[in-house]
Amino acid sequence: MSKKRIIVFGGDAAGVAAALQQAEAGMQVTLVESSPSLGGELLPQTKIVDGDSPFLQPDLEALRKHPNIEVITNAVVVKSMSANGKYTFQIKRNTPRVDMEKCTDCKECIRVCPIHMYDDFNEGVGFRTAIDYFNPETAKWGEYNIFKEDMPICQATCPANLNIRSYAALIADGKYAESLAVIRQRLPFALSIGRVCPHPCESACNRGYVDEPIAICALKRFVADYEMHNQIDPPVEVPDHFHPEKVAIIGAGPAGLSCAFFLAKAGYHSVVFEAMPEPGGMFRYGIPEYRLPTKTLMHEINWILSHGVELRCDTRIGKDTSFEDLQRDYAAVFIGVGAWTGMKLGIGGEEMEGVVDGVRFLREANMGKKVDMKGRVIIIGGGNVAMDAARVSWREGFDEVHVVYRRTRKEMPASPWEIDAAEHEGIKFQFLVAPVEVIGDKGRMTGLKCLKMELGEPDASGRRRPVPIEGSEFVIEAENLIAAIGQRPDVKFIPEDGGFDITRWNTFAVDQETFQTNVPGVFSAGDVETGPDIAIRACANGRKAALGIARHIETKRRQAA
């Protein structure tokens, strides 16, 4: 028992060699490999071996026979913990669905298997069948396994893991209500997400390899629109009896309302506290009206509220009600206040009149606040907030809208179709330009001093950094400037002695399964946990938090009994 225990992650030739070396040195070794077989990556990368066989030769025979080595293939790490110099890993071994003790390698199964599929292991050279064997050299005669996807690639890519394959197929069958029901199992915001989602699922769609990806997002929107346009009452399905415990939710945005929705499904009433006059969070105050009309959003929110959710607007926690009151009065508290503080540019003259941050600009536009929008406006940034700000500015009546970005179009984080649309509307882009100083007259901005940039050598991560070109300074004349270079959460409403674990990005640190913060009974999700991210992730995590909250309350109830 005194033997030191070593885990080797990675069963490539180098990993196998390391495992053997450690075992020889007297350690107890566990070798964990994610693929079903050992011994990949057989060619040296640090020297040139000119002979008939430059292959590295992992000694798999010795590995198998060594008494101090345990090999676990087809396994991934789920969780890792460390304390006092010791590590504990939770490992998941994917089932092969074949009992290798009984298998006789007759290959009858792969002869009858009707599925020819892309062979991931062999990088698409040849096919594999759904049941197949791997690398006959590693085991007695290779390890047989049935390859069943956990989820199709679209579903696995979706932060909410929506069952896209099913809901698209149900639309193809003309079963729209059933399709919408499949979406709503994991997402209450089909109307809204169907309009605003940057749909990472479509970028992953396999059909993109042969022609164009399926328009998944628009399909989701279609079934939701179909219900709304045909005045079909969306079903409200909640348990017959609600539990006595109530949950407080701070923030009526995508995360908070998703959490409230799934709490209701689990039989819990919640009260949602919202600082703004209307619910919706960034859906309402961040996303411009031309992408998501308030009327549509409210249709969806009213339906969510009808599940037994109470909404209190114009109620700011820390001002109108204290955080401690919520902790005292409710069985659990969920924090989903988003990230509403625009980042400063950090250049001179930023405090001048005419300079505003992106989220504030969008919020005021969404609230219908009229400012004097004439002449030229400069937007700084390359993300979707910058695109929204640019397109809103154009609608508000600015004569010229310029987007200034320090890298090139290729590096812009905004969705390509948003950039296209902005360009289509006549917005001008200036790439490889960085702001230096806001210049003005009597406290009112008149222009922006900029510097031209060029892309330098790639760094270790492979990204090419922009570097300034010396002496390339120039001025863009403009009366207004919108800085859309990112936003952060504001967590000042929680008491300083609350003992919360706050990251250096001003976000809550939570358990990634339950979304509970380090303070028991307080949960958090959405932008205030992830930092600025896409809406569907906030919805997805809000749902996970709801499940975490329900489990927390049940545990407490059991303990009390």
Next chain:
Amino acid sequence: MIAEAFVNGADGIMVVGCHFGDCHYITGNVQGKIKVGLAERVLTYVGLNPKRVAFDQCSSAEGERFVKLVTTFNEGIRELGPLGTGDRLELPELKERLPIARTALAKEKLRWVVGKFTVFATEGNKYGEVFTEHEMWRTLDTIVMDEVATHEILRELGQEALAVTDLANRLKLPPPHVLRYVLALQRRELVDMVGVDGSSPRYKATDRAVQAA
């Protein structure tokens, strides 16, 4: 059965079942619809015009409807003309390929899968996934394409050793497709590389494959 009829020279086949939920054999008509659909796909793949195969529903009390269905179908076939006209392939070639459809349809693979689909649509598969119609046909389409190509390749390689390019020429399939099937068959020990002729590896069906055929 349907393929058999075409092999024997029929110009069109219509299958009429009872209405859903109205079947003496409970799910016989559901099965029938899938089976006819499958035969239609296999036959289309070997070159037949899908209009030559039809499935419809009619109860024993709807005599008039029955007559109308049959007449319409008959007119359609008359318009197409005899086998080999209005089809993707013309006669000698079509005739040659129809038996492949018959073999593919008679083999355990398609029969098993098609038999399972009524279960898939209601209870779901081994993983509890319930299939929609769209999913079912997508899946069947892939399997049909693979099965027909596999049988075609095995038939040719059962007769002589061929390179992938020769095989592709004969079967009028893209060479990369044929290559993948040949490699997959090799993995299943149904095809073997028997030598290299210049720069062309040649493949032949193994004894096991010949016996199974």
Next chain:
Amino acid sequence: MYEKKGRYIVGFQDIPSERQHQIEIEVDERRGNYSEVELGFDEERALKEAKRCLSCRRCLGCALCWAECKPEAIIFEMEDELFDIEADGIIISSGVERSYVGVDSRLGLGQCHNVITDLQLARMLSPAGPSKGLIIRPYDGEIPSSIAFVQSYESAAPAMHAAALCLGINESILVRSKLKESTIEVFASNLEDFSKQHQAALKGLEKIEINDATISKVESVENENVNLTIAKNGSESSKIFELVVLITQPQLSKEVTQLSKNLGLSLNYANFLPEAESSVLLATDKETIQLVSKA
């Protein structure tokens, strides 16, 4: 719009078919108001679009294998196993993963049948691989008589560049040992440091020509052969090869990246490449965690 590596999808009859587009209001209807720009699908478009879905699925769950398995070794009910393991020390190996993100789209990957990656070639070279160790052209299964290895990324950090080149050249040596009569050429740029470092090995390299050149274009020509446009010493030329192998950048797998993050390390692939010939294990910031050297 999306960079991808080629992936095989069966030839459904509706491929290719056009993706449906949402109805949009005109640009001149948008100024000065907030009318919704995209109006979604009508029913017809939605049906068309939904029918394009390939319903991707691996195992179908039909259980035919189960029915045919005489020793009854197939057990669909077998579940994933979850368990804990404890350790006093951790050793991480980089694993095999290549990056296609930096692959220049002009290099024909996914467009030309006979352009493959170094990883795909490695699989072909394996006796247990899909072609049983035979080097063949993915287009027609023919054995190529001329093969070019082409650097697929614009530039990389020196250690990463050297690792990619070593792997590529080692592969070319293996190819040479299998195909004795074939022409083999390597095209790569920024070779100065690399040549110095591996001077001895490169000097003795027979029948493999290494060119300090960049490839500006790759296209399929007759018989799916591949034409390379070669820029060398300021002049341009072209040459036809029967098979082209792209030398790619190695990268850490998602699992290793996630693991290192969980362990409080920030690793990239270069961490696994030792600066000089050294021992099997490399140290990290943490005493109990070591990396397996690539040397």
